[in-house]
Amino acid sequence: MEKETVLKVSSLDVFYKNRKRKLFSKQSKKIQALFDVSFEVQEGEVLAIAGESGCGKSTLARAIVGINKDYEGVIWQKYGDPQMVFQDPYNSLNPAKKVGWLLEEPLKVDKKRKWTKEERQQRVKEIMEEIELPLNMLERYPSQLSGGQRQRVCIGIALMRNPKLLIADEPVSALDVTIQAQIMELLRNLHKKLGISIIFISHDLRVVYQISDHVMVMKNGRIVEYGATKDVYRNPQAEYTKQLLKAAGITR
Amino acid sequence: MKKISFKKIIKDPYLAIGILIMGLVLLMIIVGFFWTPYDPTKMSASEKLQGISLRHIMGTDNMGRDVFSRVMYGSRVTLLIAMGTIIIGAGLGTIIGAVTGYYGGVIDEVAMRIIDALFAFPSILLALVIVSVFGVGWMQLVVSLGIAFVPSFARIVRGEVLRCKDMDYIQNARLQGVGSLRMIFVHILPNIKGVLASSILIGFNNAVLAEAGLSYLGVGSQPPYASLGRMLSDAQQYMFTRPSYVMCPGIVIVLMVLGFAFLGEGIKRWE
Numbered sequence: 163m164e165k166e167t168v169l170k171v172s173s174l175d176v177f178y179k180n181r182k183r184k185l186f187s188k189q190s191k192k193i194q195a196l197f198d199v200s201f202e203v204q205e206g207e208v209l210a211i212a213g214e215s216g217c218g219k220s221t222l223a224r225a226i227v228g229i230n231k232d233y234e235g236v237i238w239q240k241y242g243d244p245q246m247v248f249q250d251p252y253n254s255l256n257p258a259k260k261v262g263w264l265l266e267e268p269l270k271v272d273k274k275r276k277w278t279k280e281e282r283q284q285r286v287k288e289i290m291e292e293i294e295l296p297l298n299m300l301e302r303y304p305s306q307l308s309g310g311q312r313q314r315v316c317i318g319i320a321l322m323r324n325p326k327l328l329i330a331d332e333p334v335s336a337l338d339v340t341i342q343a344q345i346m347e348l349l350r351n352l353h354k355k356l357g358i359s360i361i362f363i364s365h366d367l368r369v370v371y372q373i374s375d376h377v378m379v380m381k382n383g384r385i386v387e388y389g390a391t392k393d394v395y396r397n398p399q400a401e402y403t404k405q406l407l408k409a410a411g412i413t414r
Numbered sequence: 415m416k417k418i419s420f421k422k423i424i425k426d427p428y429l430a431i432g433i434l435i436m437g438l439v440l441l442m443i444i445v446g447f448f449w450t451p452y453d454p455t456k457m458s459a460s461e462k463l464q465g466i467s468l469r470h471i472m473g474t475d476n477m478g479r480d481v482f483s484r485v486m487y488g489s490r491v492t493l494l495i496a497m498g499t500i501i502i503g504a505g506l507g508t509i510i511g512a513v514t515g516y517y518g519g520v521i522d523e524v525a526m527r528i529i530d531a532l533f534a535f536p537s538i539l540l541a542l543v544i545v546s547v548f549g550v551g552w553m554q555l556v557v558s559l560g561i562a563f564v565p566s567f568a569r570i571v572r573g574e575v576l577r578c579k580d581m582d583y584i585q586n587a588r589l590q591g592v593g594s595l596r597m598i599f600v601h602i603l604p605n606i607k608g609v610l611a612s613s614i615l616i617g618f619n620n621a622v623l624a625e626a627g628l629s630y631l632g633v634g635s636q637p638p639y640a641s642l643g644r645m646l647s648d649a650q651q652y653m654f655t656r657p658s659y660v661m662c663p664g665i666v667i668v669l670m671v672l673g674f675a676f677l678g679e680g681i682k683r684w685e
């Protein structure tokens with residue numbers, strides 16, 4: 163069966179304002195964070211993006227979902243409305259709102275359709291089941307949840323409107339190892355069940371191996387390696403990938 | 415979010431003292447709506463400038479009016495003026511601070527330079543200038559004081575909004591398609607309600623003092639229904655002949671200010 167492309171990124175350059183630049187200085191106003199990035203994501207696959215911190219993984223994710231607006235190149239999406247799970251679950255939930263409210267919000271501001279209160283609550287219940295949290299947690303504030311539970315809520319919020327593409331930006335990096343395994347398990351199950359495409363970002367190559375079909379390795383804002391995960395791990399092409407695998411204790 | 419429980423309030427001395435003082439003051443004001451020992455406006459030539467006695471527990475003023483009755487009434491005037499001031503000051507200040515902080519850019523720059531310039535004057539001086547434009551009267555007084563209080567609230571709220579707006583949870587909400595107004599008022603403002611609450615109480619304090627100051631200068635509330643500040647101003651010439659006449663309204667002002675200060679501090683610590 164021929165798979166369809168859901169995301170196609172071509173020759174993407176992303177820029178940030180140069181915050182350190184002084185007024186009237188000759189330094190350029192912008193700094194470029196991504197250079198000529200091109201890749202595709204197929205329907206239903208998990209693409210992992212790996213690379214040390216600061217290489218531009220989050221920059222790429224934020225460009226795809228539309229937070230980073232200053233870019234050149236083309237980001238083509240089959241469906242639109244991609245959603246994102248952020249790295250730090252302690253920062254990505256509004257501390258003034260209860261879990262139930264947070265889950266309902268994406269439906270309240272849905273531009274595609276109106277949801278009645280009953281429909282919203284029904285959907286919230288479904289999602290709570292998907293993210294494996296008991297319904298009594300709907301009444302809790304984020305501060306009353308553990309890191310793992312918070313990240314489940316973040317995943318739930320991202321899934322509320324049934325996105326076809328989910329970007330998970332280091333979703334387990336801020337969590338303990340045992341909790342990491344549980345969240346990875348949850349993501350794998352959701353992926354199997356919902357059949358959505360996922361871009362999974364991580365600096366940890368051991369985590370990447372567990373979940374991805376393809377892997378893309380980045381360094382200093384450029385792609386240095388791309389391939390099927392097994393091939394890349396067995397037979398890395400780029401010197402940088404070899405170093406990373408060695409550092410992760412996967413190859414000797 | 416912490417549950418509000420009686421035990422916790424009692425444990426925090428600031429909150430407990432604040433609530434106690436404000437409770438007493440409020441009780442006096444509420445009773446004053448229904449009953450005062452004497453008619454606060456009734457003059458009596460035979461009972462001028464009496465001292466503290468069982469008949470007049472705060473004595474009488476230079477026109478023979480019962481000071482306690484007038485304090486009960488005056489506290490109400492002072493509190494209402496302070497409330498009006500805060501509603502205008504905190505309301506406008508919050509909107510200006512939140513909008514400029516959230517949008518940033520040119521609007522923010524311009525608004526903040528104006529606010530900075532206004533902030534350079536003490537609010538009482540600012541209010542004095544505004545009163546001289548609008549004229550004397552209690553409506554004008556409330557509006558002037560309210561405007562004078564806008565800068566401090568705008569600054570506080572703007573700072574808090576700036577702190578919040580780059581948080582992941584705001585980016586996350588933007589990603590879901592939350593519009594700007596909903597973002598400011600539904601997503602951001604609930605996060606700064608603690609800071610806002612304690613600023614409002616401190617603002618109350620300053621409003622009570624500013625009103626007293628303006629009344630003292632003769633541009634505040636008008637007789638015969640005088641605010642506490644006005645009473646103080648009227649009483650000053652009898653400071654040495656009948657000290658109780660100055661001290662009684664003075665003490666009530668001090669109590670109000672202390673009550674608000676303790677409450678504000680208590681709420682700040684509660685957060």
Ligand SMILES: Nc1ncnc2c1ncn2[C@@H]1O[C@H](COP(=O)(O)OP(=O)(O)O)[C@@H](O)[C@H]1O
Pocket residue numbers: 178179181195213214215216217218219220221222
């Ligand atoms: N808001 C920003 N303004 C300016 N530079 C930024 C900003 N965010 C990230 N950068 C820079 O862009 C580069 C890539 O950052 P990022 O995408 O966050 O890396 P990663 O997610 O891979 O750790 C880094 O050099 C970082 O300093």
Ligand SMILES: [Mg+2]
Pocket residue numbers: 216219220221249331332
């Ligand atoms: Mg990152």
